[in-house]
Amino acid sequence: MSHASYELKAVARERVGKGSSRELRRNGLIPAVIYGDKQAPIAISINTNEITKRIHAGGFMTTVATIDLDGKKISVLPKDYQLDVVRDFTMHIDFLRVSANSQVSVQVPVHFINEEKSAIKTGAVLNIVRHEVELHCPASDIPEAITVDLAGLKVGDAIHISAVKLPKGVTPVIADRDFTIATIVAPAAGVAEDEEGSAEA
DSSP states (O other): OOOOOOEEEEEEOSOOSHHHHHHHHHTTEEEEEEEETTEEEEEEEEEHHHHHHHHHTSOGGGOOEEEEETTEEEEEEEEEEEEETTTTEEEEEEEEEOOTTOEEEEEEEEEEEOGGGSGGGGTOEEEESOSEEEEEEETTSOOSOEEEEOTTOOTTOEEEGGGSOOOTTOEESOOSSOOEEEEEEOGGGHHHHHHHHHHHO
């Protein structure tokens, strides 16, 4: 389902704060925190090159990793990371500690298939309301993506979350309504529909 797991080596940080973080970055390391699972947070540092490679490989936020902290193996899911807006440089990462039974909420990308078997083939426009959907799922079985089949759809049709086959044990975080993922619109209405879609999202 999800991307293959991987392992990162980390070192515990004794000092925290801006000065300490700047010193770490100068030495090719990124400050990070492991939290959750009713345990005290752990401040760590990770090799900058290794983590940057993982972020750019795709699926970073939906892949459970193992952190080797001085020989102790900890299963984690990346929950947030900050980038330097100017240099696109990773500044800090938050990891959520997970176990085999953990349930997590993750943003999963939406993939569309069979565009050529829908009204898009004859000039209609696919108006994507949600490029990602937030899902509750087992940490051990996070979907890499959810797939929307467009075959047979006509202008005016809308795809709601209820039409998407989700894996076992996976449910949308938004549970109080059958929200729209995308619509098929006529070319002239594409811009107006898109603005409405953005507002709904």
